[in-house]
Amino acid sequence: MTAYKLLIGGKLVDGDQTMDVINPATEEVITKCPRASEKQLNEAVAAAKAAFPKWSQTSIEERKKLLNKLADKIDEHAGELARLLTQEQGKPLPEAQWEIGATAGFVRYFATLNLPVEVIEDTKEKLVEMHRRPLGVIGAIIPWNFPVLIVSFKLPVALLAGNTVVAKPAPTTPLTTLRLGELMAEIFPAGVVNIITDQNDLGAAMTKHKDIAKISFTGSSDTGKKVMASVAETLKRLTLELGGNDAAIVLNDVDPAKVAPKIFGGAFMNAGQVCLAIKRVYAHESIYDKLCDELAKIANNAVVGDGLEQGTAIGPLQNKMQYEKVKGFLADAKKNGKVIAGGETLDRPGYFIRPTVVRDVAEGTKIVDEEQFGPVLPVIKYKDVDDAIKRANATPYGLGGSVWTTDLKRGKELAERMEAGTVWINSHIDLAPHIPFGGAKQSGIGVEFGQAGLEEFTQRQVINITR
Ligand code: NAD
Numbered sequence: 001m002t003a004y005k006l007l008i009g010g011k012l013v014d015g016d017q018t019m020d021v022i023n024p025a026t027e028e029v030i031t032k033c034p035r036a037s038e039k040q041l042n043e044a045v046a047a048a049k050a051a052f053p054k055w056s057q058t059s060i061e062e063r064k065k066l067l068n069k070l071a072d073k074i075d076e077h078a079g080e081l082a083r084l085l086t087q088e089q090g091k092p093l094p095e096a097q098w099e100i101g102a103t104a105g106f107v108r109y110f111a112t113l114n115l116p117v118e119v120i121e122d123t124k125e126k127l128v129e130m131h132r133r134p135l136g137v138i139g140a141i142i143p144w145n146f147p148v149l150i151v152s153f154k155l156p157v158a159l160l161a162g163n164t165v166v167a168k169p170a171p172t173t174p175l176t177t178l179r180l181g182e183l184m185a186e187i188f189p190a191g192v193v194n195i196i197t198d199q200n201d202l203g204a205a206m207t208k209h210k211d212i213a214k215i216s217f218t219g220s221s222d223t224g225k226k227v228m229a230s231v232a233e234t235l236k237r238l239t240l241e242l243g244g245n246d247a248a249i250v251l252n253d254v255d256p257a258k259v260a261p262k263i264f265g266g267a268f269m270n271a272g273q274v275c276l277a278i279k280r281v282y283a284h285e286s287i288y289d290k291l292c293d294e295l296a297k298i299a300n301n302a303v304v305g306d307g308l309e310q311g312t313a314i315g316p317l318q319n320k321m322q323y324e325k326v327k328g329f330l331a332d333a334k335k336n337g338k339v340i341a342g343g344e345t346l347d348r349p350g351y352f353i354r355p356t357v358v359r360d361v362a363e364g365t366k367i368v369d370e371e372q373f374g375p376v377l378p379v380i381k382y383k384d385v386d387d388a389i390k391r392a393n394a395t396p397y398g399l400g401g402s403v404w405t406t407d408l409k410r411g412k413e414l415a416e417r418m419e420a421g422t423v424w425i426n427s428h429i430d431l432a433p434h435i436p437f438g439g440a441k442q443s444g445i446g447v448e449f450g451q452a453g454l455e456e457f458t459q460r461q462v463i464n465i466t467r
Contacts, residue, residue, distance in 0.1 A: 010190025
């Protein structure tokens with residue numbers, strides 16, 4: 001059995017405690033893994049702080065070289081990492097393989113970015129330049145739905161800008177990140193990257209820590225609010241990528257049979273545990289019945305099972321707490337709507353819920369108003385598209401949204417009226433590392449990806465020279 005280790009100050013070390021990691025497809029313990037104490041968190045922050053002066057002085061070319069090495073290492077170990085990811089997270093192996101490949105791709109893309117000096121004024125009297133300086137130690141806090149990919153949204157960008165990092169995966173999905181830590185230990189100088197784990201008890205200590213300069217957090221909006229309150233004390237920089245309740249608005253001009261597979265994919269990927277998943281479908285009354293039937297047909301045919309079994313399309317919920325939570329949404333859906341596919345758990349160990357489609361449901365119910373973060377999709381009927389936009393926007397969230405139509409001009413007009421950080425036309429969850437991504441309203445603060453995302457890991461410094 002592999003012995004997993006924390007990465008602190010360049011050394012792979014045991015945790016002061018241990019914890020069990022559960023396979024959500026079997027409910028069996030995969031392995032024991034290290035659990036860091038607050039003392040070890042402090043050691044990791046101290047190591048990152050000590051490594052910062054030298055690392056921040058390395059050239060960006062040198063940092064790019066090491067990031068490319070990391071991408072190569074991830075590719076080299078892709079098979080092993082993907083299997084481990086499926087075991088601890090539950091997602092079907094092809095989705096895990098995609099996640100590992102995308103992680104290497106994101107790292108590689110970020111290694112192409114630069115932080116050029118911007119000349120603001122260059123006159124006879126003055127030279128004014130804007131530089132981008134690293135911030136110091138970055139605390140990266142990761143959720144359990146994409147445990148590896150979300151590391152790549154933060155760590156390589158922070159490092160490229162000259163920062164050092166302490167990263168913390170979620171308690172139920174630490175293994176692949178720890179394995180990544182072992183690979184990184186062979187690449188980066190001691191202290192530049194540190195990986196610790198916890199049982200949901202060190203996140204708050206990170207956000208309060210006086211030697212962490214910025215928190216880059218991905219997780220639920222409720223925890224995000226706690227993070228924001230906690231960083232106020234030290235005025236840390238903050239990026240928050242939080243929850244969503246994305247609406248897909250389907251217009252009357254589409255062929256339901258054509259769009260249904262794409263809408264299904266956008267809603268049920270990773271068993272619906274995607275911040276940017278379609279969580280509500282608004283369908284025009286003229287195509288409503290047909291779209292409901294098509295979605296139900298796909299759901300009924302989807303193979304639910306262990307992600308390591310060939311042919312599995314939908315894996316288990318990632319952890320028991322989320323499973324119990326989604327069962328609550330299921331009960332609400334049965335009470336307030338008509339379940340036309342799924343609606344059950346599987347009669348075997350594991351946190352399985354069949355992909356569920358609910359029709360004849362409306363606002364004022366839990367399944368429409370709250371983020372389900374699981375495989376239960378409400379389909380809501382509308383008559384008038386202006387009303388659909390209003391209803392889609394009537395949520396504190398604003399992560400993503402989509403419009404489905406053959407009239408792209410009309411689609412764009414409607415997209416511009418949706419209150420969301422990203423609005424797609426005829427797709428959903430379509431992310432790329434060069435396109436900034438971030439939430440409106442209570443779905444987040446700041447962006448990740450692209451030049452804008454890189455700049456969030458820097459401090460502007462103006463150099464103002466009088467000639
Ligand atoms: P969560 O908020 O429970 O946990 C996220 C991380 O925060 C974990 O590492 C956890 O240990 C840590 N944490 C817990 N308490 C903390 C505290 N008081 N201070 C600091 N950190 C703390 O979220 P989750 O259940 O792991 O993830 C699901 C949620 O994340 C969903 O709402 C989903 O929409 C959201 N999410 C958002 C994005 C995005 O990019 N916007 C991406 C993935 C997931």
